[in-house]
Amino acid sequence: MRCTCGSDFRCEVVQEWEDGRVFLRYRCERCGFGVGIETDHRKGGGLFAHQVWTDEARHRLDRLPPYVEPLVRQEVEDYAARHGLTVISTDVMTEAGNQGMVSWHPEAKQRLSRVPGPVRAMARVELERTALDRGLPEVTVELMEEIKARYFGMAAPRS
Ligand SMILES: [Zn+2]
Numbered sequence: 001m002r003c004t005c006g007s008d009f010r011c012e013v014v015q016e017w018e019d020g021r022v023f024l025r026y027r028c029e030r031c032g033f034g035v036g037i038e039t040d041h042r043k044g045g046g047l048f049a050h051q052v053w054t055d056e057a058r059h060r061l062d063r064l065p066p067y068v069e070p071l072v073r074q075e076v077e078d079y080a081a082r083h084g085l086t087v088i089s090t091d092v093m094t095e096a097g098n099q100g101m102v103s104w105h106p107e108a109k110q111r112l113s114r115v116p117g118p119v120r121a122m123a124r125v126e127l128e129r130t131a132l133d134r135g136l137p138e139v140t141v142e143l144m145e146e147i148k149a150r151y152f153g154m155a156a157p158r159s
Pocket residue numbers: 003004005006007028029030031032033
């Protein structure tokens with residue numbers, strides 16, 4: 001991204017807002033022109049040449065023990081690169097920490113076990129993929145209800 005004066009913008013601020021949205025502020029190094037962008041942390045990627053950490057993600061990184069910090073940083077940046085993410089938010093950190101895997105809320109797990117075999121595998125994949133897409137750390141009963149209604153055209157049985 002380049003300023004109209006031809007100089008490069010420098011990223012000054014990256015803040016996380018609600019629901020996986022981020023706010024980024026850029027300033028031109030030469031003329032001082034500034035721009036602010038509110039975007040999804042997954043969609044902001046096309047705008048930037050290199051990875052930026054949100055203030056919140058950086059803060060979480062800073063609180064780690066010194067011997068762990070470089071390892072986590074590397075792991076998260078590798079994960080983000082593999083997934084084409086240039087804005088590294090706390091959501092991305094959580095995903096990377098789970099190695100792209102989603103955990104299951106105990107109630108959701110129990111409910112999944114009651115789903116008939118052939119449908120279960122498909123439901124598991126769909127639910128984990130949706131949770132990851134939304135940056136959720138785990139599959140919940142609420143998510144199951146929603147996906148069931150959308151993909152299988154039926155409401156989950158009330159237990
Ligand atoms: Zn400029």
